[in-house]
Amino acid sequence: MIIGIDANWLIYENAGIGKYSYFLIREILRQDKKNRYVLFANFIRHYKKRRQILLDLIKESKNKKCEIYISKIPSAWRDALSQTNVPIQWIYRKKVDLYFSSYFSGIFNNGFNKQIVVIYDLVFVHHWEHAGKKLSAYYLKRSIDAVEHCQKIIAISRSTQNDIEQSLGVDESKITIAYPGVDRGLFKKQAQAKCQIILDKYHIVKPYLLSVCTLEPRKNLE
Template sequence: MKIWIDGYEANVPQRLGSSQIGFEILKGLEQLDRKNDYTILLPSAPMNDLPNERGGWKYKVLRPKRLWTRIALPLALFTARGKPDLLFSPTHYIPRFSPVKRVVTIFDLSYLHFPEMYKKDDLFKLTNWTKYSVSNAVHIVTISNSSKQDLMKYYSVKKEKITVAYPGYDKNIFRPLKDRERILEVIEKYGIHGRYIIYIGTIQPRKNLVRLIEAFQKLEGIKLVIVGKTSGQGRQGWMFESTLKAPKKFGVEDRVIFTGFAPTEDLPYLLNGAEAFILPALYEGFGITAVEAMACGTPAIVSNVSSMPEAVGSAGLLINPQSVTQIEQAIRAISGDCKLRAKKSAESIKQAEKFSWGKMTKTVLRVFESVAGQ
């Protein structure tokens, strides 16, 4: 079977969310599958950490980069001498014209739930391209049962056309650490001293960080550390001005630390040093960062909406993301009770073990084989 994969999202630095998932799927398929023939389509030369070329695994650079989905992908498909059996897009977008079967990944439909939290151009693109992709792909991969239910509800997709493939995490990186000196060394590098709760992710309205910061008005003796990019090269958040202004608005500047971007190698130390991880988002496709935190033995406080209860199971503390009081009470409960923290830490490690990139890759490969046989 000849499989072409849109590698645009995976071929970026400082991967987050969809780009991280795309990268892990590529890495997993190269390791797992030596039977099929893969061509990875890229807008530029492959980054150094992508798998090396070999027999059955090669890269093809296409132009133009700016009109990738509209021109570069369909042009490559129509002019190919040996056409692939299918094209896989690990993003919401598939080319509108294609002589081959297309499989697409739809992460979530947050833009339908909270359109006001997206830039106009991004909202237009997501709304129109996702609708087309859902209608014209032969199969859809999504990352939670919550997203599957949304696809069935809002786009009337039959359940047989959707496969859930839960994301994983790097088990060599995210794990309990015993080197307290190294943990202190890393957290002090970011100006963190004393007890803290941590959030890791993009800084954008949907993450509900303004309410989280407001909750710290009544929390003494503990700080909030927000790890996320707001400037410089690489992927960053959007519409984050209100979040950056919130500590001053609520009078908690001394209790909120914005670290900016933190490299992956620092994250397990930041997580191991925290009393809890918090994700008070209004909507999530899955919540990889919550699983990474739990893998470190750090209890997770997450919203009781969309996919987040799926990610944390009974190990997590669930909150109503619209309630500042519930956010504050959950932080107070976990930070003020050593026994509860130890109990949730042990449960979190077990819950995280349910997820792996290997499982996700095997699920995606089964989809390819099923589609090719249709």
């Protein structure tokens, strides 16, 4: 099987979705040496630098069945074309059996035959004031288009799955929950005594919640 992956977000974004995309793609390439992969991207500026990011990712994963396909068009063009009936093969002239995007903007209305998308949250529905009405309406439309043109949707939590079902009208059978993982090279199980030293140092008592996100209402911390 040939699997195409939208690699744009790991190039353009250094936090959040970008980090998620980078490490997810890296682990997929590390663990699956059976299927063939194509990393799709489109850019004109900083061509050598951005191409090198993809090459380094493949090298780090040690996957010899992965190639890069770069379309030299601006991201704004791709974003606009993805909302029309222009086929995705007009931009990515490569045949794949399955296409995966870690963000709704990577899904074309006239895309590949089998597509998978990740939905993180529907903050633009519940907290539209964060991005404003106009941008929130755009995010909602793109999300609706993405789930309509995908055969499978990955939700990063049960809460997200519930929102997708209720706000986007998607059947439960089309959604799979896949919780974000952690880098085992950075996060390792420690002895209880060592953990207690840190808890005492910062005056942390149970029960507590560790969060690495920004303190905003849209993060559901209240």
